[in-house]
Amino acid sequence: MQLRRPPLIVYEISPNGDLRRCLHKCRQYVYELSSKGFSIEKMDDISSIPQVNENFVFTFKRLIRLAIQICLGMEYLASRQLIHGDLASRNVFLTTKSSIKIGDYGLCRKESDSTMLSTFIMTDNRARWAAPEILQREYQCLSSDVWSFGILLYELITLGAIPYHNISNTSELAKMLNDGYRLSKPTFCPIQFYNIMNTCWIQHSSDRPSFPFLTNSLTDFYDSIDTKDNEANFYVTPDPKREIYTLPLIKSSTLDSPATNVPPPSFNSIIGGESQSSTPKLQDSPSLPSNSRCKNSRGNGLVAKAVTNAAKTSVEKKEQLIHETERLLGFS
Numbered sequence: 001m002q003l004r005r006p007p008l009i010v011y012e013i014s015p016n017g018d019l020r021r022c023l024h025k026c027r028q029y030v031y032e033l034s035s036k037g038f039s040i041e042k043m044d045d046i047s048s049i050p051q052v053n054e055n056f057v058f059t060f061k062r063l064i065r066l067a068i069q070i071c072l073g074m075e076y077l078a079s080r081q082l083i084h085g086d087l088a089s090r091n092v093f094l095t096t097k098s099s100i101k102i103g104d105y106g107l108c109r110k111e112s113d114s115t116m117l118s119t120f121i122m123t124d125n126r127a128r129w130a131a132p133e134i135l136q137r138e139y140q141c142l143s144s145d146v147w148s149f150g151i152l153l154y155e156l157i158t159l160g161a162i163p164y165h166n167i168s169n170t171s172e173l174a175k176m177l178n179d180g181y182r183l184s185k186p187t188f189c190p191i192q193f194y195n196i197m198n199t200c201w202i203q204h205s206s207d208r209p210s211f212p213f214l215t216n217s218l219t220d221f222y223d224s225i226d227t228k229d230n231e232a233n234f235y236v237t238p239d240p241k242r243e244i245y246t247l248p249l250i251k252s253s254t255l256d257s258p259a260t261n262v263p264p265p266s267f268n269s270i271i272g273g274e275s276q277s278s279t280p281k282l283q284d285s286p287s288l289p290s291n292s293r294c295k296n297s298r299g300n301g302l303v304a305k306a307v308t309n310a311a312k313t314s315v316e317k318k319e320q321l322i323h324e325t326e327r328l329l330g331f332s
Contacts, residue, residue, distance in 0.1 A: 016094035023160035150200025
């Protein structure tokens with residue numbers, strides 16, 4: 001019998017949502033505790049905090065355990081010669097028991113599939129997790145998922161920071177990565193964990209570690225940490241550099257636009273007060289010809305219109321930033 005519809009995949013219900021939202025909630029919860037005077041990074045046991053919700057506070061070992069689960073899932077895909085193609089925290093889901101399920105296989109394909117990457121739509125939401133060979137549309141392989149896994153580890157240790165937050169134009173990413181640019185070590189990230197991330201970002205795909213190797217490395221690291229050692233098994237907190245959680249307000253492509261570089265009229269010139277501008281102050285003088293008054297009235301109208309347009313442009317830019325950030329967070 002010939003199938004007339006594409007096959008469907010049935011997944012287990014994940015009531016805890018995706019990992020990206022979970023990290024966002026954890027980050028906000030730590031901020032909330034901090035606003036109440038509880039600095040969990042300095043505490044040995046958060047159970048002393050009244051009505052604390054420990055589900056929203058990660059210890060470092062718990063975070064590594066999540067990373068190992070994701071790595072095991074990717075190891076299984078790699079054993080089947082399947083490339084996920086879009087590995088990120090937004091595509092990892094949590095079940096009732098907080099076990100990991102990898103989803104969103106819209107870009108998944110066999111490694112032997114020679115489909116050209118020229119037909120692949122590279123959105124900003126995917127470019128920040130993509131390997132250099134994908135950004136340059138050269139090829140895609142199992143090691144391309146390894147690169148994305150390294151970016152996911154960065155998301156975990158920072159509780160959901162945006163990769164390359166300071167880069168607004170992702171079309172420049174390929175050249176920057178080829179020149180050696182990499183994500184810097186987060187403030188509270190142990191050097192051994194960062195070294196594992198860095199091995200995922202080796203330029204040549206053939207030199208990157210396999211998922212079984214990464215699973216063993218993370219497992220050995222997990223076993224080396226004493227659960228009762230509060231210094232090694234610390235409570236994971238947001239990075240103090242809050243800018244890594246947002247995108248730049250103005251895209252670099254708009255900086256060269258002459259319209260955005262025109263300074264708005266001064267407030268004094270709008271209300272008719274004293275101004276340092278070379279434009280003379282308007283006066284209702286009887287000696288002023290009527291046609292001149294009309295021209296000045298027109299000028300005031302144009303200034304007011306320019307101010308209104310400038311305000312609208314500013315609001316539109318802010319709304320664009322909010323929408324773009326929400327898209328990266330997976331909220332839209």
